Amino acid sequence: MNSNKRKAFVSALASPLIGLLGPAVLAAEALPGEAARLRVKLLAPTEAAPRIDGHLDEAIWAQVPPHDGFYQYEPADNQVAPSELRTTVQVLADRDALIIGVRAWDKPEQIHGVLTRRDQVYRDQDFISVWLDPTGRGGAAQFIRVGVAGSLADGLYRADEDKNDFGPDFPIEAAVQRLSDGYSMEIRWPLASLRYPYVDGAPWRITVARSIPHADGMLLLSAPLTKDDLNLLSRQQQMEGLDELLGEVRDRxxxxxxxxxxxxxxxxxxxxxxxxxxxxxxxxxxxxxxxxNATLNPDFSQVELDVPTSSGASRIALSLPEKRAFFLESADVLGLPLPAFYSRTITDPRWGARATWRGANADATVLSVNDDQGGTLLRGSPYLTEEWRQTRVSQASLVRARWHGQLASWGLLASARDYGEGRQNRAVGLDGQWRGALGEGGQGQLRWTMLRSDNTAGFDEDGNPWRSPRREGSYLSAKADYRSADWIHEIDWQWIGPGFVHDNGFVAQSGVRNTEWKITRRLGDPSLVLAGSTLSLYDLEATLALFDSRTLADPTHQIPGGEVVERRFQPGISLWAARRTNLWLDLGLDQRRARPYGRLHEIPAVHLGFESAPWPWLASISGEFTVGRRLDDxxxxxxxxxxxxxxxxxxxxxxxxxxxxxxxxxxxxxxxxxxxxxxxxxxxxxxxxxxxxxxxxxxxxxxxxxxxxxxxxxxxxxxxxxxxxxxxxxxxxxxxxxxxxxxxxxxxxxxxxxxxxxxxxxxxxxx
Incomplete structure (x- = not known):
């Protein structure tokens, strides 16, 4: 390795550590530039809104400036959309809703779409998706997808986790018309379902996406996003022309x-x-x-059954996604890791109430729920998640507030679970986030959380609840992400004290210190020659995942400090190919211990995973498999x-x-x-x-x-x-x-x- 390459390698490894240890000393740099602005046409009081039938032939649409600058994001990014797959988007607004019109050109026989249940519109279908950020901060967005068959998917996207939550449902009205050279679509998004500041808010931002399965799973975006960006909101378009309307409707x-x-x-x-x-x-x-928002005596019996998850002979509990609408309102304001808030701990609420406020530079939410008996409480330890039955009615309450700057945010949390008779579990804490540019062409993000708990809600040897002696504990975490054209680094550190108990959060383990570092080297888009034919790859990555978990000294339960619970050393490789195919292979040179003072076992194994969308009728096939030496805890x-x-x-x-x-x-x-x-x-x-x-x-x-x-x-x-x-x-x-x-x-x-x-x-x- 020559001197210049060695310096570049060291710089790439060091950048996320610099972001973790001292972001304040870095020169503040703005996030990447944004795409061309999208002009919104405001309807005058005398102008009638178009009927939502999928046709764009009303005279009013001719007065709306179209945006036709679309770019490829998948399978290859940073390329202008093919001319034969031209797409235009227009936006109207009246005092009740945004009305989005989309025209997509294509060969009609290649367009694919079938009716699906809500939130099941995936990349096997032709669809139009809209991400809308009414706060303009780039931290979260409400999104909708409309398939060409008329099926809907919607929810909330959180930029810090780079994940979609399909739980929230919005009162969207949409219609699609198939045409001889493609299709057209109209979407009506009521302003009542959008959450934004009363005054001094940043301009709204929007991204429109188009899925084209037959073109090798192509995804087009109205903003020139690349895979080097931290999340989907890094380069949204700014919406112009809404100021007058928002001033009129903000008091409605x-x-x-x-x-x-x-x-x-x-x-x-x-x-x-x-x-x-x-x-x-x-x-x-x-x-x-x-x-x-409030809920009274809700019935969740028809919420879809949880998909079974395998613990793989481990005695550590796994978290499950939330599907109940009440807990998903304004979920972006919470923006907390699972140990801080996990709504699945509330099993059968008698009633619940919540208030959420959003300002230009701050937001807050207050939640209180009366939960009936019958649920399960989780209490973690280094080697085991204990489950206790909730035999009394409890009151779960939470207060959350955040302050936002251009590149950073700060928050606080106060949480309590009251079981009566002096049995209480409480937690308070602070958290923060920073994101921005690091070095040449790199982007970084840092998130940290500090929580302190005290608990008097205990269980005796027979599992009966009792008022236990007060015990306190702490939870600390920091996570840093770094991305550039060649490198991806993810560092996650947790310190969960032996006395940390938080019944409104998800604490599957306590009394441990965990450190995880995943290093990814992006190798570009090479080609492989197999049996005389060339297989084109869109991306190839080499990875190295490192994990170390050790106990913290706990004299109360006679657990020594510094004992290795688990170690992982997993080099691997992953590739992306045609038909949205992703393959990955890791070699696991791992170790794990099942109990205090027990033997640290060697558990070498091979980990293989894949996902693909081979045909229109087989929308997705995926799997993960591990074979080798396994530990029976x-x-x-x-x-x-x-x-x-x-x-x-x-x-x-x-x-x-x-x-x-x-x-x-x-x-x-x-x-x-x-x-x-x-x-x-x-x-x-x-x-x-x-x-x-x-x-x-x-x-x-x-x-x-x-x-x-x-x-x-x-x-x-x-x-x-x-x-x-x-x-x-x-x-x-x-x-x-x-x-x-x-x-x-x-x-x-x-x-x-x-x-x-x-x-x-x-x-x-x-x-």
Missing amino acids: SFLSVRPELTLRQRRSREARDSKASLGADIHWRPRADWVF EADRVGRGGNGWLEAQLRFPLRGGWSLESDHRWSRAWVRDPAGQPAYIESSWRWLAVLHLSPRDSLRWIAQNTLLEHRADVRADIEPWAERERHRSLLYRHSWGHGRSWSAGWVRERAPGRESRELTVKLQWEL
Whole structure:
């Protein structure tokens, strides 16, 4: 390696550390430049808004300046869109909504789209997506996707995590028209569903995307984003012409009351009962910067069943995504890691209330929920996540506030869980974020969190709740990301004190110090010669993942300090090819310990993963597999084994405008004993099918089996045990507008010691 290359290599490695240790000493540089601005046409009081039918032939559209500067982002970035796939976008606005018109040119026989359930519009379909940031800060955006068949997906995108959350639903109205040379689309986005400051807010920003599956999964953006950018909001377009409108409508009040009536008949081995319950969701936006929402006696029985996840013989709990609408309102204001807030800890709320405020340079939210008994509380330790049943009603409360600068933000959090009789769990803390340019062509981001907890809500040896002696603990974390044309670095450090307990957060482990560093070298777009033919690759990366987890001294539970819990050393390679295909292979030279003072086991293994979208009917197929030496934590023994999962999403258009979604998932984990016999087995199978009879009518079927089994082990003093669960459910739903639907469902469940059948009819309407 010559001197210049050595300097560049050292600089690339050092940049994220400089960002982690001393961002304040760096010269403040603005984020990358933005795309050409998008001009919005305001409708005069005498002008009628166009009808949302997908046609762009009304006279008003001729007065709206079109934006046609689209750029490739995938599979190859930083290229102008092909002329034969020209796309234009126009935006109108009146006192009630933004109206977005899109014209997309293409060969009609190559356009693909089928009806899907909400939030299932993926890259196997032709669609138009809009990311809208009404705060103008680049930290989060509300987004919508509209497929050419008329299906919708929407939610919230968080830039710091670079992730989409499909939980929130907005009252979007959209229509699509197929044309002889492509398609046209109209989208109506009500201002009542947008969250923005009352005064002095930054200009709104927007990005419009177009998915074109037949062109090798091409994704076009209205802004020249590259894969070197930290997130999708780095180069959004600024919207012009909205100031006058926002000044007029910022004082308008919007109120939505959505009652729901649920009738349920349940039959089990022990009893048979019928029940009727009435609940309601309330949303009130008195003006632009405030929103209040409440839920009364909500019924979550028809929220889609969680997909089974495999722990791979580990005794550390895994987190699950939130799907309940009440907890997803203004989720970007929380913007916290899982240890700070995890809404799945609230199981069955009797009622909940929340208020959120957004200013030009600050925002805040207050949440309080009364949770009924029956949920599960998680308490972490270095080697085990203990689960305790919540036998009392609890009150979960949270206060969150943030202040925003051009490149940095600061926040505070106060959280409490009150179980009565002096049993309380509380936490307070600070957090911050910084992002900006680092060096030549590089971008960096730093996030940190500090929390302090005190707890008097304990459990005795029999699992009964009691007021325990007060114990305090701390949680510290810092995460740094760095990206350039050649390098990607991710550094994550956590310090979770032995006494840290936070029942409103997700704390699967405590009493540990974790350090993780992933280094990625981007090798460009080479080609491989296989069997005499050349395979074009869009990107090739070499990776090295390092992880070290050690215990912190805990005299209370007799755990020594500095004991290695887990080490990972995983060199690997990944590549991107045609049909949105991604392959990765890692060699795991890892170590793990199952219990205090136990042996540190060598667990070498090979990790393989892939994802692809090969054909229109096979929208996606993906999987991850590990084979090698695996640790059975319960027996504290290593054996041959592995774990893996495989998913396939199938989409079929049917006659008469019908369509069928058929999603499948299989997973399995196993460890063999020294004799070669299976000692631990964990497997699951899930089939979800949705028959769409029309855009308003659907029939959903879920079949799911899970099995956890451990064979007897005399040496480890383990009695044999097995847990088998089966779920079958059928749900018919008819909707006639946002927030208006009725549904009827049937569920049958079997688990150890219980079996039940349930019939449910639910009516939801919006006043």
